[in-house]
Amino acid sequence: MRSDKEESKSKLPVILKDVDPNYKKPERRNDLVSSEKYEAVDSTAESSIKIATTGVAQVPESAFSKLFQLTPAKAAYVFENQIPDSAKRNVGGIDYAHSSAVVGLLDKKSQEVRHADTQALLQYARDTILSISDSPQAQDLRRKCDTLTARVLPTLRRARGVNVDELDDVTPLGPGAAFHHLNPKEIHTDPEDVVNPEKGRNLNPDSHKEVHKKQINDEQQFQNYKEENNKN
């Protein structure tokens, strides 16, 4: 689990913002469920979900009970054992889960549950998080994040503070040297890692070309290639 207590070299500070309550409220799929129950989900979402400067909605553990229609004890089990650690982060002493992990789990549980009221409320909670994640507020934060990324990317080589080609740790960097990212590429690549000078290596053009040719895209692959290269 990431924590704001650990020092990160990322150029993207993660600050959590309150949700703008004007997000589009989702469809209430079951009219036989009392509106107080839907409103309880709304109120939990508005008061506890945060949107980070990465543009990602973060759901605190304390909201799980209301969103998943569970007792606090069962909700704690779900947070601890059904959300992967990689989707959790601790900010200011509060544990949050990445919205995508929560949406996936709510969707799964809404398909498994037999009780129609619970199903409608799980779907409503799922759609609420999706709506917050698609809100103008979240999109605005993502645009700001993209602009920062575009501004910072060309400075990563200098920010890394290494003046030799990191494939051999000897050859001084020459013209055309570049920062090669080693953060894992995923469908959603974490924007914090993209602008973190520790998540890559400074390479001269020839080494960079070679590393791309060999499709070296993570730390382990780079380390193996470097060892192999230095043997020869």
Add this chain to the structure above:
Amino acid sequence: MIDAPPIDSYFKSIEEKMIFSLIYLDGPIRAELLQIKQELYESRKKAKGWYSRAVKKIHPDHCNHPLASEATAKLNDIYKRMIEHAE
């Protein structure tokens, strides 16, 4: 589905399995290997029983695995969270 041998056969001992699960795994697979069930989060008594059995296996006083201390710290962390809402 592959007709794979039982999970225990991949580990030299129960202690190794528990330490591996605590240090390297998370989510449902860790819960399955450590037999963490929902009821443990609801009953302090059951949680305490589970914790006592586990800590006897992996605590550095009983186990000389190099990662025993780290695994015990992780186990303590899980137990602390487990009993937070338990009755």
